[in-house]
Amino acid sequence: MALETDTMTKDPILKVEHLSMRFGGLMAINDLSFEAYRGDITALIGPNGAGKTTVFNCVTGFYKPTMGMITMRQKAGKEYLLERMSDYEVNRDAKVARTFQNIRLFSGLTVLENLLVAQHNKLMLASGYTILGLLGFPTYKAAVGESIERAKYWLDKANLTDRADDPAGDLPYGAQRRLEIARAMCTGPEFLCLDEPAAGLNPRESLALNELLRGIRKDTDTSILLIEHDMSVVMEISDHVVVLEYGQKISDGNPDFVKHDPKVIAAYLGVEDVEVEEVIEQIAEITPGDTH
Amino acid sequence: MANISQTNVVVSNNLMARALREAFYAGLVALGLFVLFVGLKTDQNILNELVLVQRWGLLAIFVAIAMVGRFLTVAYIRPWFEARKAAKAAAPTVEREAGFVARNFSLLALIALVIYPPVMVALFGFQGSLKWVDNFGIQILIYVMLAWGLNIVVGLAGLLDLGYVAFYAVGAYSYALLSSYLGLSFWLLLPIAGVLAAAWGTILGFPVLRLKGDYLAIVTLAFGEIIRLVLINWTEVTKGTFGISGIAKASVFGIWSFDVSAANNFAKVFGLPMSSAYYKIFLFYLALALCMLAAFVTIRLRRMPIGRAWEALREDEIACRSLGINTVTTKLTAFATGAMFGGIAGSFFAVRQGFVSPESFVFLESAIILAIVVLGGMGSLVGIAVAATVMIGGTELLREMDFLKQIFGPEFTPELYRMLIFGLAMIVVMVWKPRGFVGSREPTAFLRERKSVSGSFTKEGHG
Ligand SMILES: Nc1ncnc2c1ncn2[C@@H]1O[C@H](COP(=O)(O)OP(=O)(O)OP(=O)(O)O)[C@@H](O)[C@H]1O
Ligand SMILES: [Mg+2]
Numbered sequence: 001m002a003l004e005t006d007t008m009t010k011d012p013i014l015k016v017e018h019l020s021m022r023f024g025g026l027m028a029i030n031d032l033s034f035e036a037y038r039g040d041i042t043a044l045i046g047p048n049g050a051g052k053t054t055v056f057n058c059v060t061g062f063y064k065p066t067m068g069m070i071t072m073r074q075k076a077g078k079e080y081l082l083e084r085m086s087d088y089e090v091n092r093d094a095k096v097a098r099t100f101q102n103i104r105l106f107s108g109l110t111v112l113e114n115l116l117v118a119q120h121n122k123l124m125l126a127s128g129y130t131i132l133g134l135l136g137f138p139t140y141k142a143a144v145g146e147s148i149e150r151a152k153y154w155l156d157k158a159n160l161t162d163r164a165d166d167p168a169g170d171l172p173y174g175a176q177r178r179l180e181i182a183r184a185m186c187t188g189p190e191f192l193c194l195d196e197p198a199a200g201l202n203p204r205e206s207l208a209l210n211e212l213l214r215g216i217r218k219d220t221d222t223s224i225l226l227i228e229h230d231m232s233v234v235m236e237i238s239d240h241v242v243v244l245e246y247g248q249k250i251s252d253g254n255p256d257f258v259k260h261d262p263k264v265i266a267a268y269l270g271v272e273d274v275e276v277e278e279v280i281e282q283i284a285e286i287t288p289g290d291t292h
Numbered sequence: 293m294a295n296i297s298q299t300n301v302v303v304s305n306n307l308m309a310r311a312l313r314e315a316f317y318a319g320l321v322a323l324g325l326f327v328l329f330v331g332l333k334t335d336q337n338i339l340n341e342l343v344l345v346q347r348w349g350l351l352a353i354f355v356a357i358a359m360v361g362r363f364l365t366v367a368y369i370r371p372w373f374e375a376r377k378a379a380k381a382a383a384p385t386v387e388r389e390a391g392f393v394a395r396n397f398s399l400l401a402l403i404a405l406v407i408y409p410p411v412m413v414a415l416f417g418f419q420g421s422l423k424w425v426d427n428f429g430i431q432i433l434i435y436v437m438l439a440w441g442l443n444i445v446v447g448l449a450g451l452l453d454l455g456y457v458a459f460y461a462v463g464a465y466s467y468a469l470l471s472s473y474l475g476l477s478f479w480l481l482l483p484i485a486g487v488l489a490a491a492w493g494t495i496l497g498f499p500v501l502r503l504k505g506d507y508l509a510i511v512t513l514a515f516g517e518i519i520r521l522v523l524i525n526w527t528e529v530t531k532g533t534f535g536i537s538g539i540a541k542a543s544v545f546g547i548w549s550f551d552v553s554a555a556n557n558f559a560k561v562f563g564l565p566m567s568s569a570y571y572k573i574f575l576f577y578l579a580l581a582l583c584m585l586a587a588f589v590t591i592r593l594r595r596m597p598i599g600r601a602w603e604a605l606r607e608d609e610i611a612c613r614s615l616g617i618n619t620v621t622t623k624l625t626a627f628a629t630g631a632m633f634g635g636i637a638g639s640f641f642a643v644r645q646g647f648v649s650p651e652s653f654v655f656l657e658s659a660i661i662l663a664i665v666v667l668g669g670m671g672s673l674v675g676i677a678v679a680a681t682v683m684i685g686g687t688e689l690l691r692e693m694d695f696l697k698q699i700f701g702p703e704f705t706p707e708l709y710r711m712l713i714f715g716l717a718m719i720v721v722m723v724w725k726p727r728g729f730v731g732s733r734e735p736t737a738f739l740r741e742r743k744s745v746s747g748s749f750t751k752e753g754h755g
Pocket of ligand 2: 052053054101
C-alpha cells in the first residue's frame with residue numbers, strides 16, 4: 001500500500017479508519033482506511049462490486065458499519081463520528097450531502113420545489129415549526145425569499161433556470177443528474193458525496209457536469225468525494241484518488257501516481273494477483289507510459 | 293389491398309371464435325359458482341320444515357348474463373377501448389384553454405354552497421328543506437372534511453391509512469362523552485376533540501410508522517378495529533352498542549340556543565315559528581365554515597416546509613433523509629394533522645346526530661373515505677370535494693328513487709344496491725381517469741409561471 005507523503009500535511013475533512021461492512025457472509029468492505037482532504041476532489045474508484053457505494057452508504061449513515069470509525073471534521077473544528085449518527089443527522093448536523101447511483105429526485109415536484117425541500121431544516125426553523133408560518137409571520141416570508149435566491153443561484157450553476165417550473169421527472173437524464181447535485185448543494189454541505197455522477201451521460205452532458213463540479217470547487221468551500229468509472233473524468237478533475245478492489249484499498253495517491261500503479265492496472269484489467277507482473281510487462285510493451 | 297382485407301377478416305373471425313370460447317368458459321365458471329348459491333335455496337315451509345327450493349330459471353339467467361357479458365367484452369368492448377387508446381396515442385395532445393367555469397370552479401362552488409340552504413327553503417319550504425340541507429348538505433360536508441383530512445395522510449404524505457375512521461370515532465366520542473359527563477360546550481369541545489384525535493394519531497404513529505406500504509395499511513386497519521371494539525366493550529363509559537344519545541346541541545356562540553325549552557331559543561328570540569330547520573341550516577353553515585378553514589389550512593400547509601416535506605416523502609423517502617429531513621417526525625405530523633381533521637369532523641358528526649354508537653365507525657367508513665380521496669385525485673382539494681359530492685350525494689339520491697319501486701315491484705329497495713353501484717361507479721371512474729377527477733398537482737412555488745404537474749410524474753408513496 002503506497003501512501004504519498006506530501007498529502008499528509010493537508011487538513012483531512014473526512015477520516016475513515018478500519019472500516020468494515022459485512023452482509024451475511026460477504027465482506028463488502030474489509031478494513032478500509034483513507035482520508036479526504038479539505039478543498040479537494042477525492043475520487044473513489046474501483047471495478048464493479050468493489051464496495052464503493054457501500055462506503056458511501058456507511059459515510060452518509062444509510063448503513064451501520066460492522067466495524068470502524070468515520071470522523072468528519074468541520075471547518076469550525078467540530079468533529080462528528082458519522083458511524084454513530086442516523087442518515088438524516090449526517091446531513092443536518094455533520095453537513096455531509098450525497099447523491100445516489102440511481103437518481104433519486106422528487107419527480108412529481110418541480111425543479112424549484114426540489115431545491116426548496118433541500119432547505120427544509122432552515123425553513124422549518126424560520127417558520128417556527130410551521131406555526132409562525134401559518135400565521136403569516138414576516139420572518140418566514142423573508143426566509144422563503146432567501147431560499148428561493150439560493151435555489152436560483154444553484155439553478156443558474158446547474159444551467160437549469162429555464163426548467164425551474166417543470167416537474168423534475170420531465171428533465172432529460174443529464175439535467176436530472178445536475179439537479180440532484182444542485183439539490184444536495186442547497187443543503188449547504190461542507191462535504192459532498194457523489195455516486196457516479198457521470199454514469200450514462202453523453203459527452204455534452206458530461207461537459208456540463210464537469211463545469212458544475214468545477215464551479216462547486218471554485219466558488220464554495222465544499223470538499224467532494226466522488227465515485228466514478230469514467231477514468232477521463234477522474235483524471236481530469238480529481239486531486240486525490242483512492243482505489244478499491246474487493247472491499248480493500250489497493251492504491252491511494254494523486255491521479256498520476258494511481259494511474260501508473262501496477263495493482264490498479266491489474267485490477268482494471270481483471271487479472272489474478274499472480275499474473276500482475278505479466279500484465280505489467282505486456283502493458284509496458286504495448287503503451288509505454290500511458291495506460292488509458 | 294385485397295390482402296389486407298383478407299387478414300382483417302381472418303382477425304375478426306379469430307376474435308369471434310375467441311369470444312365464443314371465452315363466453316363458454318365464463319358460463320361454466322358462473323354455473324359452478326352459482327349452482328349452490330342461486331340454483332338451490334333452503335327455505336322453511338309452513339310446517340317449519342327445511343325444504344330445498346330449486347331455482348333453475350334464475351340460475352340460467354345468471355349464467356346467461358355471464359356468458360353474454362364475457363362475449364361482449366371480448367368481441368366488442370375491449371377492441372373498442374384498444375382502438376380508442378391507439379387513436380389517442382396517435383393524436384397529438386392539444387392544451388385546451390380552460391373555460392370560465394373551470395377557471396373559477398372553486399369560487400362558483402362556494403357561492404353555490406352559500407346560497408344552497410335559502411334556495412332549498414324557497415323550493416321546498418322549511419320542513420321540506422330539512423332533508424336536502426341535512427342528508428345531502430351537512431353529510432356531504434362532513435365527508436369532505438374527513439376526506440380532506442385523510443388526503444393529508446394518503447394524498448400528500450403517501451401513507452396508506454386504512455383505519456382513518458378511528459380518529460373520526462375518537463372525535464365523535466370525545467364530544468359525546470365530555471359533553472354528557474362534564475357538560476362542556478360545543479365551542480370548547482370542537483378544538484378539544486381535534487387535539488385528542490391528533491394525540492391519538494401521534495400515539496398510533498410512533499410504533500406504526502416504522503412500517504411501510506402494505507404492512508402500514510394492515511396495522512392501521514387493525515387500529516381502527518381496536519378503537520371500535522373498545523367502544524363496544526367499555527360499556528361503563530361508552531354504553532357499548534347502545535351508544536350515547538341525547539348529546540347536547542350546538543349553540544350560536546352561546547348567544548342563541550336551539551333547545552326548545554331554553555329561554556334564548558333562536559326561534560323564540562326572533563319570534564319565528566318553531567322548526568328544526570333553523571338548527572340544520574345553522575349546522576350547514578357551521579360545517580361549511582369548518583370545511584373552508586380546513587381547506588385554508590391545507591393550502592397554507594402545502595406551502596410550508598412541512599407540507600413540501602410531506603409531498604417529498606411521498607415521492608422518495610430515502611432522498612428526504614439524505615437531505616436531512618427527519619422522516620419519522622414528518623410522518624407523525626402528517627398523521628396527527630390528518631387525525632385532527634378527522635376528530636373535528638367526528639365531533640361535528642356527534643353534534644349533528646345527537647347520538648353516537650360504534651356502528652357508525654366500521655371499516656366500511658374508512659374504505660369510503662379512502663375511495664373519495666382516490667377518486668377525487670390524491671392531493672387535490674377540489675377533486676376530493678367533487679368526489680365526496682358524487683359518492684355521498686349519489687348514494688343518498690338512491691333513497692329518493694321511489695319510481696324504481698314501480699318498475700321492480702314494491703319490495704325493491706334501491707339503497708340496498710348502493711354498494712353495488714358504488715363499486716361499479718368506482719371502476720368506471722378509475723378506468724376513465726386513473727388518477728382521479730383531478731390528476732394533476734399544483735406546484736407550491738414557482739419562478740416564472742405556475743404550471744400544473746401532470747399526474748404521470750407524481751408518485752403514490754410506499755408507506
Ligand atoms: N444491502 C446489501 N445487502 C447485501 N449485499 C450488498 C448490499 N449492498 C451491497 N452489497 C454487496 O456488496 C458488494 C459491493 O457493492 P457496492 O454496491 O458497494 O459496489 P460498487 O463498488 O458500488 O459497484 P458499482 O460500480 O457496480 O456501483 C457487492 O457484492 C454487493 O452485492
Ligand atoms: Mg455503486
